[in-house]
Amino acid sequence: MPGEQRVRVEGGPFAWYADLPRAVGGGNCAPSPTLYLLGGLAAGAVAFIRDVLAPQCDVRLHDVTAVARCEEDLRGLAGVAGAEPRLAGMSLDIRLDSPDPEPRLETLRQAWLDRCPVYLALREPVAVTVTWS
Incomplete structure (x- = not known):
């Protein structure tokens, strides 16, 4: 508009x-x-854990939350010389509220680290093809 x-x-x-x-x-x-x-990243963690991994790993969840953070220097985005446009310090805090034993929760955690597509794309970046027209 x-x-x-x-x-x-x-x-x-x-x-x-x-x-x-x-x-x-x-x-x-x-x-x-x-x-x-x-x-x-945060929503992918919660949805993937709640909807896929918890049932597959036989983990009962009362709640799962995730908070993602990063550092960003907007000066880099604006093109200020010497300022970094890349994001830095990315972190994800996932909290599981479950009555299940630690070994079962560890299985779920490892499955998430091995299979979450958003996390994997950030941890081991994939090539991005950019086409201008």
Whole structure:
């Protein structure tokens, strides 16, 4: 839409919006791509553990939560000389509330480390093909 700064993103039957912070010229009208990246990591952890791994590993869950964080220097995004545009210090804190014994929880944890696609893509980056048209 004219004057609209946020970007509409579509994937399958879903649509959502993204924007950049005002400090780098965005309108701050929607989550940033960095926030979506962190949200994808955290949400992927919770959904994958709750919906796939807990049933497969026979782990009972009262709750599972995840918080993803990183450091970001917006000066790098803005092109300020000497500032780093890459994200740094990425971390993920996953908390499991389960009555099950530690060996069963460790099996679930290892399965997540071995099979979570978002985590694996960040831990061992895959090649990205970029096409300009």
